[in-house]
Amino acid sequence: STQTASVQPDEMIARSVPDLQRDLAPLRLAIDQRLLLAQAVARAKWNVQAPIDDLPREAQVIQAAVKQGAALGLADAWVEAVFRAQIEASKIVQRELYAKWRTQQAGKFDDAPDLAKTVRPELDRITAQLLHCMADHQAVLQADARKADVARALRPLEATALSPSAVEQALAPFVALH
Numbered sequence: 228s229t230q231t232a233s234v235q236p237d238e239m240i241a242r243s244v245p246d247l248q249r250d251l252a253p254l255r256l257a258i259d260q261r262l263l264l265a266q267a268v269a270r271a272k273w274n275v276q277a278p279i280d281d282l283p284r285e286a287q288v289i290q291a292a293v294k295q296g297a298a299l300g301l302a303d304a305w306v307e308a309v310f311r312a313q314i315e316a317s318k319i320v321q322r323e324l325y326a327k328w329r330t331q332q333a334g335k336f337d338d339a340p341d342l343a344k345t346v347r348p349e350l351d352r353i354t355a356q357l358l359h360c361m362a363d364h365q366a367v368l369q370a371d372a373r374k375a376d377v378a379r380a381l382r383p384l385e386a387t388a389l390s391p392s393a394v395e396q397a398l399a400p401f402v403a404l405h
């Protein structure tokens with residue numbers, strides 16, 4: 228799709244910090260939920276000793292997000308950067324859990340959900356939510372002058388208790404200057 232440049236209404240960019248906090252809460256929750264779901268992904272894989280990385284699935288996630296994002300007027304490159312970061316963040320959580328479980332010589336989990344039937348459809352729902360949040364608040368999310376406020380509005384995440392480095396990875400595309 229084409230880059231939607233700075234045709235953004237000033238009043239949206241000029242949002243007060245409390246308004247921004249409220250506006251971006253759904254985005255914060257979507258990012259958080261996606262990261263928290265990485266625990267379920269890791270448990271499902273651990274039970275069958277599957278590798279964490281699934282590159283064909285990643286390509287599918289990105290392709291679907293770019294397509295849905297384009298329909299909402301979002302630039303391909305922005306969508307791709309955001310979802311690459313979410314995927315990397317998810318894999319950080321998964322790798323950290325795998326490392327811990329190896330050390331503990333953990334056995335199979337009784338409560339692992341089905342990756343294909345349960346967890347990935349949930350991830351796909353979060354993808355749609357994330358894209359709608361990005362579209363709803365595109366102006367402020369892309370305003371370099373609001374980066375610090377956006378960064379604050381996207382914290383704290385529950386997933387910080389799980390992995391601070393995964394959280395930093397997930398937020399990076401929203402915090403970095405354009």
Ligand SMILES: C=C(O[C@@H]1C=C(C(=O)O)C=C[C@H]1O)C(=O)O
Nearest residue numbers: 268279280281284285288314317
């Ligand atoms: C979350 C998963 O693990 C990894 C991360 C992915 C993602 O964040 O969408 C996709 C594929 C895997 O490389 C998964 O396998 O579904």
